Amino acid sequence: MKKIFLLIAILAISVLSCGNNDNKNISAAPENNTQNVEQIIQQHASNEININQNSSSDREYSGNLAKGMDEEFTTDGKLHEEKFLNKTFGYTDTSDSFKIQKDSKGYFLTRYVDESPEQDNSSSRREEIVRLKLEKGTILQEVSNEPLAYAYDTKLKKMVFLNPENDYRIILATD
Numbered sequence: 069m070k071k072i073f074l075l076i077a078i079l080a081i082s083v084l085s086c087g088n089n090d091n092k093n094i095s096a097a098p099e100n101n102t103q104n105v106e107q108i109i110q111q112h113a114s115n116e117i118n119i120n121q122n123s124s125s126d127r128e129y130s131g132n133l134a135k136g137m138d139e140e141f142t143t144d145g146k147l148h149e150e151k152f153l154n155k156t157f158g159y160t161d162t163s164d165s166f167k168i169q170k171d172s173k174g175y176f177l178t179r180y181v182d183e184s185p186e187q188d189n190s191s192s193r194r195e196e197i198v199r200l201k202l203e204k205g206t207i208l209q210e211v212s213n214e215p216l217a218y219a220y221d222t223k224l225k226k227m228v229f230l231n232p233e234n235d236y237r238i239i240l241a242t243d
Contacts, residue, residue: 141236142223143206151220152227156180157242168200168208168218175200175208177218207236 149170158165163182168175179196200208200218209217209232217230221238229239 137238137240139238141207141219141228141230141238142221143219144222145206147202147206147208148220148222152218157227160240160243173199175202177208177210203232204236 152168154167154169156165156167165180167178167180169178170176177198177200179198181194181196183192183194199211201211203209203217207217207219207230215231215233216239217232217236219228219230219236220226221228221241224238224241227242229242230236231239
C-alpha cells in the first residue's frame, strides 16, 4: 500500500512540475509571437517595395501569368481589322466564343454563349450582340456596362482583351 501511495505522489509531483514549466513557456510566448509578427510585417513591406520598384518590362513571368497578361498594349497606330474582322475567337476559360463584325453603323461584337449544362452534350447557343466604339484609332471598346475592349497587339501578334479602367493594359490574349 505504501508503494502505491508513493507512486501516486511521484506522479502528482511530476504533473505539477510539468505544469509549472508550461506556464513559464506560455508567459514568454506572447513576446515571441509579437516579435515574429513584426518581422513578418517588415518582410512583407520590403517585398512590396521590391515589387513596386521593378518595371513591367523587367518582369520575369514564373508561369503564374500568361504571356502578355497585365502588360502594356503594343500598337503601330493601325486597327489591323483584317486580323480579326469576321473571325471567331474562343474565350480561354469557357466554351463561349465571339466574332467582331462591321455594318453601316460601325463595329459590333457577337457573343456565342453556350447554355447547355456540362453533362449534357446538346449544343444550345445564345447570341448576344454588343456595339463597339473605336477608341484611339486602334481599340474597339464595348458600349455597355462591362468595361472591356478588344484590339490587335502587334508585339504578341494576337487579338487581346484590354481593361479600359487600367490604361488599356492587356487582360488576356486570345488563342
